[in-house]
Amino acid sequence: MSVDVRRVGPEAAAEVLAVVRDAFGARPPLDPPADAMAEDLASVGRMLRRRGGLLATVDGEPVGCVVLDPGPDGMVLRRFGVAPAAQGKGVATALVDAAVDASLGHSAVRVLAREELPDTVAFWEALGFVETGRRSPYVELARWLGTSFDAPEAETMRGLGERLGRTLVAGDLVVLTGELGAGKTTFTQGLGDGLQVRGGVTSPTFVISRVHPSLVGGPDLVHVDAYRLGGLDELDDLDLDTPLESSVTVVEWGAGLAEGLADSRLEVLIERTVGETASADDLDPRRVSLRWVVGQ
Ligand SMILES: Nc1ncnc2c1ncn2[C@@H]1O[C@H](COP(=O)(O)OP(=O)(O)O)[C@@H](O)[C@H]1O
Numbered sequence: 001m002s003v004d005v006r007r008v009g010p011e012a013a014a015e016v017l018a019v020v021r022d023a024f025g026a027r028p029p030l031d032p033p034a035d036a037m038a039e040d041l042a043s044v045g046r047m048l049r050r051r052g053g054l055l056a057t058v059d060g061e062p063v064g065c066v067v068l069d070p071g072p073d074g075m076v077l078r079r080f081g082v083a084p085a086a087q088g089k090g091v092a093t094a095l096v097d098a099a100v101d102a103s104l105g106h107s108a109v110r111v112l113a114r115e116e117l118p119d120t121v122a123f124w125e126a127l128g129f130v131e132t133g134r135r136s137p138y139v140e141l142a143r144w145l146g147t148s149f150d151a152p153e154a155e156t157m158r159g160l161g162e163r164l165g166r167t168l169v170a171g172d173l174v175v176l177t178g179e180l181g182a183g184k185t186t187f188t189q190g191l192g193d194g195l196q197v198r199g200g201v202t203s204p205t206f207v208i209s210r211v212h213p214s215l216v217g218g219p220d221l222v223h224v225d226a227y228r229l230g231g232l233d234e235l236d237d238l239d240l241d242t243p244l245e246s247s248v249t250v251v252e253w254g255a256g257l258a259e260g261l262a263d264s265r266l267e268v269l270i271e272r273t274v275g276e277t278a279s280a281d282d283l284d285p286r287r288v289s290l291r292w293v294v295g296q
């Protein structure tokens with residue numbers, strides 16, 4: 001038996017709906033009934049269109065799911081459920097771990113639990129969630145996530161970019177800020193690895209942007225270097241081969257320029273860490289601060 005968790009989009013609406021019905025149908029009846037019980041194929045598809053979700057399978061059978069719903073205060077987990085027959089196999093924990101991974105750059109993962117179900121509230125608390133409020137019949141819980149990371153070496157910077165790349169979906173905008181040589185391009189190289197696009201991410205010195213096609217049928221990476229760009233108008237005029245909605249766009253030097261391209265964006269600030277003593281082992285460390293700005 002092995003638990004597998006994968007990222008899914010609206011194409012998996014039927015599987016997610018089946019798990020939701022199985023998981024929520026097994027709970028004691030609630031008044032008012034759980035919103036999840038009113039879900040149909042179209043409504044689940046709509047929820048998944050935004051940022052997708054996670055589907056857990058055991059030996060290929062779908063047994064658990066969660067829908068990811070980013071908001072201004074963090075990533076909200078919705079429709080979290082595990083089929084009754086698959087409980088006690090670590091499916092729920094695997095789903096929460098994967099949801100935390102997918103929320104990199106958000107300050108918190110949030111969830112609503114029904115106050116009539118104290119076992120459910122206790123489940124979230126055991127996984128590091130704390131109660132942040134009550135709005136009957138809901139208990140609001142959050143688990144705080146760090147958004148600052150140390151990158152002692154270029155390889156760590158690349159690795160962080162790679163982790164982030166695995167969380168991104170079509171339409172995402174990433175805005176990189178940091179002085180010349182800070183590591184913006186190095187970070188973008190990792191991002192390209194995580195997204196699984198054709199490699200060779202370099203500073204687009206003689207062109208302003210470059211498209212790296214996906215190798216796995218996912219979104220392409222559009223890498224823009226706005227260093228010599230005059231303003232947003234020029235950015236708008238860029239003759240990008242790939243529409244922004246179907247790709248992931250990364251803009252170096254984009255702060256104050258690129259925000260207009262999308263309602264939501266991931267802001268990445270890279271700073272040189274000033275050590276108290278000169279580093280003995282030639283390390284040139286950086287600090288990376290992430291911030292998801294999510295429009296309504
Ligand atoms: N901790 C570190 N993080 C990122 N890059 C580092 C680090 N230490 C050394 N470097 C080096 O610094 C340079 C950063 O260059 P680059 O990524 O092109 O910066 P930018 O695109 O911000 O101008 C690379 O040569 C990289 O190998």
Ligand SMILES: [Mg+2]
Pocket residue numbers: 184185203225252
């Ligand atoms: Mg660069």
